């Protein structure tokens with residue numbers, strides 16, 4: 213170790229942040245991984261337990277095949293190779309919420325091998341980057357310790373309802389280089405997992421949890437110096453993950469600058485994120501995997517993934533966010549921002565969009581963009597205000613397509629169409645009924661013509677201004693016309709006025 217380096221001359225710009233993530237996803241099964249107990253969240257403590265998940269002697273675990281299928285499905289969705297042979301191992305450690313004294317996990321033969329997810333950092337010019345997945349394995353969750361936090365020295369209690377719940381642990385390679393990129397990765401991962409419906413990904417209920425491994429590679433005169441890896445736990449939101457990584461990378465840099473500590477000799481450390489204090493705090497020295505004394509679980513046989521099973525699961529994956537973004541940009545003319553916005557709302561919204569755009573006429577490229585605007589603005593606003601989902605939206609895709617067609621044919625302009633949509637939403641009615649209710653009738657050519665003649669006769673000064681090339685003056689004529697007849701289409705009126713003025 214070079215001890216003569218000038219630390220003062222090194223700035224944070226010289227440090228590359230190296231991040232790897234471990235994401236625990238609770239799989240959407242009705243029962244636990246090795247016993248029939250329910251996985252419902254929020255029940256009374258210790259009401260969802262049995263001799264198997266409480267680790268009673270003489271009991272035997274039985275694999276929940278649904279959990280295995282969901283983990284294969286998740287693996288396929290994040291581009292992982294699926295192992296054809298997978299086995300179970302015991303991870304041994306002592307903790308009060310782990311009644312067996314070991315956790316059934318997968319050590320050297322995980323169900324999912326190498327994969328990757330391409331992600332883009334929002335509002336950045338950086339090109340999309342693939343974050344590699346090292347592996348994803350199935351394991352059972354531990355229970356929950358409930359401590360008395362009143363300070364009166366009350367008892368600590370254990371709730372074993374969660375013990376044995378199936379988790380898929382997804383481990384990335386240390387490919388992530390910034391807190392924003394970590395958050396972008398987590399958003400994309402969550403979106404993909406929701407598209408394939410393997411988990412509800414509810415962070416409040418602990419269905420998606422994340423740990424981050426962070427260290428720095430500091431460039432000192434061309435030599436890379438690595439700070440010790442710190443694992444940050446207790447990241448209960450993506451925002452927390454982003455902040456914790458930011459905090460931790462700066463903390464490690466300051467520590468390296470100020471201490472003479474020989475980097476590389478320091479043990480790995482586990483720190484927890486304190487969301488209140490917005491800082492990471494020391495928890496314990498991190499175990500090396502040897503400390504867990506992994507060995508194959510003698511109670512469970514290895515599992516062979518057959519061609520039939522793999523095909524069966526593959527058929528259920530469906531289109532994924534990256535393919536749908538591609539489809540929306542190439543076939544429906546959306547920009548990448550709009551495509552991303554529609555896809556980020558979930559599969560049902562994409563299906564709704566496709567139904568509208570496909571119905572709205574043969575020219576998908578022209579109408580796709582309009583459909584996207586109406587959905588991302590008007591429809592999403594309704595869903596947010598009413599805290600509901602597209603499945604409960606009162607206007608069907610066919611009805612919205614009909615409304616867009618009426619705008620296209622000139623029956624109605626944009627701002628009146630918004631009134632029509634609001635009517636359709638509140639009255640749960642079709643376009644014609646909404647038109648009637650709002651007194652909207654198409655102004656015919658004769659009516660439009662006589663209206664224009666009247667306006668021209670009443671406003672000689674304005675007409676002269678238009679003739680002199682002051683095209684803005686037309687606006688005041690349109691304003692007057694709308695007061696006389698609110699059904700007049702401003703675009704049509706403008707064209708007709710200019711036509712008559714030019715001919716006079």
Ligand SMILES: [Zn+2]
Nearest residue numbers: 247249262265
């Ligand atoms: Zn049980």
